[in-house]
Amino acid sequence: MDEKKFVQTTVEEVSALDPVSTLDYNEKIDDITVSVSNWISHDREAVIARILESDDMDDLANEDADFIIDKMETMDPAEAIEILREAEDYHSNDINFPALTLEKIRNLLEGPKAYDDNESLYDLDLRLEASMMKFYSPYPEVRSVCRPTDDPSLPVETFRSYLVGIIWVAVGAFVNQLMSYRRPSFTLSSQVIQILIYPSGKFLQYVLPKRQIGVGRFKFHLNPGPWSQKEQLFATIVTNVGAQEAVFMSYMPTMRLSMFYNQTWMTYGFSIIMGLSCQFFGYGMSGCLRRYAVYPVKAVWPTVLPVLQLNRTLCTVEQKKTLNGWTITKYKLFFILLWASLIYFFVPDYLFEGLSTFNWMTWIAPNNKNLAFVTGSLIGAGFNPIVTFDWSVINYSSCLVVPFYVTANRFFGCVMGGIVLLILYYTNYKYTAYMPPNTSSVFDRFGESYNTSRVLVNGRFDLDSYIAYSPPYVSAGQLMYQATAYLIYTFAFVYIFITEWSTIKEAIIGFYQGLRYRKKSTYERYTDPISVLMRQYPEVPDWWYLILLAISIVFGIIAVACYPAETPVWVVIVAILVTIALLIPFIVLYSTTGYFMSINNLGTILGGYMVPGSGLACIFTRTFAYGVDERSETVVGDLKLAHYGKIPPRAVFRGQVLATIIMIFITSGAVEMLITGSEDFCSWTNPSKFVCTFAHTLYADSLLMGVIGPHRTFDQLYPTFKWAFLIGACISAPIYVARKYSMRYTRYFHPVIFLGGIIRYGSTYNLSYYTEGFYASFIFMYYLRTRYLAWWSKYNYIISSGLTAGVAFGGILIFLALQYHPKTLDWWGNSISDAGIDGAGDATLKGLPEIGYFGLEPGSWS
Structure with missing residues (x-):
């Protein structure tokens, strides 16, 4: 033949x-x-x-x-x-x-x-x-960004990679912390900083002298040659953990400003102690979580893959080839999309804001309540087939990053949530028809925003004033959000432990043996190709992470014991233990699906139950719970990024610790500067728009859960919330069994992620933030991935990175050029989205009864 x-x-x-x-x-x-x-x-x-x-x-x-x-x-x-x-x-x-x-x-x-x-x-x-x-690798996504070989001779932990990383950590931490208090806010995202790192490294490659300095063992080259791909990735990892807002610094205004709790004793030194405690506890936990979410092959970490693809695109010379008719290189495509996205972003974000919040169905009849409640993008359920022309909204669910089944589960969960919300609202369940259907605001029995000052005497809760005033009432969206959030905590904990028990069991055994046989590398327990390649690099011992853990706990105890924080030490310990228990299954979920589960709500409730009547204790409990959770999952993700990139683990450890220390001092200084130097900081009339939206939300939450307390808030008004924890734990095993024996039909159904779609209500978010992301995910993550896998492997993450980076740069330019000193553009295209009932935000299905109030009978809420 x-x-x-x-x-x-x-x-x-x-x-x-x-x-x-x-x-x-x-x-x-x-x-x-x-x-x-x-x-x-x-x-x-x-x-x-x-x-x-x-x-x-x-x-x-x-x-x-x-x-x-x-x-x-x-x-x-x-x-x-x-x-x-x-x-x-x-x-x-x-x-x-x-x-x-x-x-x-x-x-x-x-x-x-x-x-x-x-x-x-x-x-x-x-x-x-x-x-x-x-x-x-068995996963096409991983093969598209990660090579099966390694070159250990490439420079990684160099003087210039540290210099570039430290500079952008300082800039990013300062800018991101400041802008987190502003409305609208913007951030120097990791993709933006990654782009800025590359020319910085190349610049040092040409200007630094090629000379070795130092003494003895501590000699190093100032300029070891061309800026390498590993140096780029190492500097990116350093900035990922350092160039961001610190968890505790976001809570500082609520506790320190006179308009809130007025705790003037919270000085710069105290914020340093608390910042180090929260951040390093996350680091300590990340070391313990490596065996759950870094070494297992199943831990794909979809969210870090675009970073690797962009890193390769910037640092690797690519040969042109024809692929399904496309010959353009990834490098060229990235920068074309970046500039196109940057220029276009001016249209929906400044010139024609109606294209961003495209609630066009409500424009047909702006004063029609039912139309706004069902289709509205702001206070409604968001049932609208075309909701935006703004990539920042389309990409809310990371539609070109996480697998299609994740986006689909969240989308259909959100559809279900919208239907339930409308049923609750139109049946006036728990008096919800007297409030807007989907809002995070808390109301009194007169239909007004809840005035917490009316239940306080000398800053403490007063029962007589509370009885005379009103219990707090929440919207249908918030009611559904709270109940589902409590249910998903226990459901996810049990369900993931059952489904991923083999991974969790292996991790527990590995952690024990790592402590017992300290000279034995953990990589020897894993036979996957990346772990085998990583055996040539000295591993970070578990006791290094445990030392960080101990130091962070000591700092936390000092903070609450030596300052008037109204928070007993045992409360901190309980909050940390609960967080650790939930963190193991949650990190497994995040590493395989890209779905992040936060436990900030649970921290707020724990504080309210353990220290009744104290808003401060409620905030501190939430700080330790959410700080540990958020920081751990972020750091573990970067450890996986280093694992994929074959970066020496000890270099990553040193870089992350150094970046965090710098970040804490920078962000503490940024907060101090704003509190002492900005006029009307956090007030709604602040001339620079530093209105601190989160600080106001946190204040309301801490008053309701801490001052008034969850007993009064939930026991009398919403007893279903208490049962949600038990219901979640009880239904997890039956759903697991049902799914196991119908795997042919339910393979891509993930109940935890489906429930995660339901809890997208209760604030300004609704189905409109998932609809077009679902379309984009279907096209790129399903259709193109299955039909044109080679094309998808080469271009998908580059398209996502280019569009996202363009939006980030566009947001920065719009702020600096048009919003720092406001230059408003007042015309129909910028006001139409807010012109009707959906934009007003205060429409209700029912008006107040003739007696002047709704809800429980007076005196029955003590």
């Missing part, structure tokens, strides 16, 4: 096995490279190209293909079968694992009969799949 016909025939045979993910090789047959070994023929090389998501063997993936070919040559069939058997067992319930690959592995385990006794093709696929599992 003619060689070309032989290749063509074999490719068609292979294509028939996997028609969805097969690439079109018909036009590439002439370009297939000659066999690199005496046993790999043309047909096998074509299949290798298909597996590696490449149209031919002549692009950048050529090195990876050669690497896999070399491994295939030494792969024993018996070893291959054992590898695939372990992979089938490990990934059988893994939603992220490609279903077609799992089916193929099961066919291979059946033997050559599944290939119609075509032993040649069976042997090829057997070796290929086993080699991919053992030496590369």
Whole structure:
């Protein structure tokens, strides 16, 4: 048979096995490279190209293909079968694992009969799949950004990478902390800073002298050569953890300003102590969580993949090639999208704001309440097929980053939540019809915003004043949000422990053995290709992280024991223990799906129950709970980023610790500057728009949960909230069993993420923040990923990064040029979204009864 016909025939045979993910090789047959070994023929090389998501063997993936070919040559069939058997067992319930690959592995385990006794093709696929599992990655997303090899000679922890990282940590932390108090706020995101790091590193490459300085062991090169990809990634990791607002600094205005709790004793020194306590507790926990969310192969971390792709795009020279008709390089495409997104962002964010909040259905009849309640983007449920032309809204759910099933579960959960919200509202459940349907505001029985000063005497809760005034009432959206949030805490805890018990059990054993055998590397317990490559780098011992944990606890105890914080030490310990218990399953969920579960609400309630009558104690409890949660999940994500990038763990540890210390001093200084130097800081009339929206929300929450207390708020008005915890725990096991025995139909249904969609109500968020993200996710994360996998692997994360970075830069320019000294543009396109009932924000289904109030009878809420 003619060689070309032989290749063509074999490719068609292979294509028939996997028609969805097969690439079109018909036009590439002439370009297939000659066999690199005496046993790999043309047909096998074509299949290798298909597996590696490449149209031919002549692009950048050529090195990876050669690497896999070399491994295939030494792969024993018996070893291959054992590898695939372990992979089938490990990934059988893994939603992220490609279903077609799992089916193929099961066919291979059946033997050559599944290939119609075509032993040649069976042997090829057997070796290929086993080699991919053992030496590369089973996930196409990971293969698109992470190489199966490593070059340990590349410089990482250099003087210039530290210098660049420290400079942008200082700038980013200062700007992000200041702007977090502003409305509208903007941030120097990690993608923006990553772009700024690259020219900074290249600049130092040309200006620093090529000389070695230092003494003895502490000698280092000022300029070791070209700015490397590992230096870029190391500086990015340093800025990821340092160039952001600190958790405790966001809480400072609520406690310190006279308009709130007026705790003037909270000085710069106190904020340093609390900041270090919160931040380093997260670091200490991240070390303990490595075995749950960094080393396991299942921990894909979708949220860090765009960072890796952008890092490679900036630092790697790419060869042009044709891919589904596209020849543009990733580098060029990124900057085209960045500039296009930046310029376009001026349209929905400044020139025509109606395109951002595109509640066009309410424009038809602006004064129609029912239309606003059902379709409105602001106070309504958000049932609107076209809701925005603003990428910052479309990308609210990270639609081009997280897997499609995650976006779909959240979207349909949000649809369900909207239906439930409207049922609650139109049936006037718990007096919700006397308030707007979807708002975070708290109301009194007269339909006005709850005035907490009327229940306080000398800053403390007064029962007589409370009885004379009113209990607090919440909207239908807030009621549904609170109940679902409490339910999801216990549900997720039990459900994830059941579904991921093998991973959790392995992590517990590994942590114990890591403490017992301190000289033994944890990487030796893991056989995946990245962990094997990382064995050459000294690991960070567990006791390093435990020391950070101990230091942070000491700082926390000093803060609450030596200052008038109204918070007993035992309260801090309880809050931390509860957080640790929930953090393990939540970090597993975040690492596999990209869905972040915050426990800030639970921290607020814990404070209210443990220290009744104290708003300060409520805030401190929430600080420790949420600070540990948020910081741990952020740091663990960066550890996975370093794992994928093969960055030495001890270098990452040193860089993160240094960046955090710098961040705490910078952000504390930023808060001090605003509190002492900004006129009317946090007031709604602040001329620079530093109105501190979160500080006002936190004040209301702490008064209701801390001062008035959850007993009075929930026991008398909303007893269902208490049962939500029990209901969540009880239904988790039955749902797990039902899903297990109907996996064929429920494989992509994730109940925790589905519930996460329901809790998007209760504030300014609703279905409108998910609708167009769902469309985009379907196109990119499902259709293009399944039909054009090679194209998707190359361009998807670049498209996401380019559009997002353009919006970030556009927001910065709009603020500096048009909003710092306000230059308003008053016309129909900027006022139409707020012109009707949806924009007014105070419309209700029912007016006050004739008696002048709604709700419980007077005197019945003591």
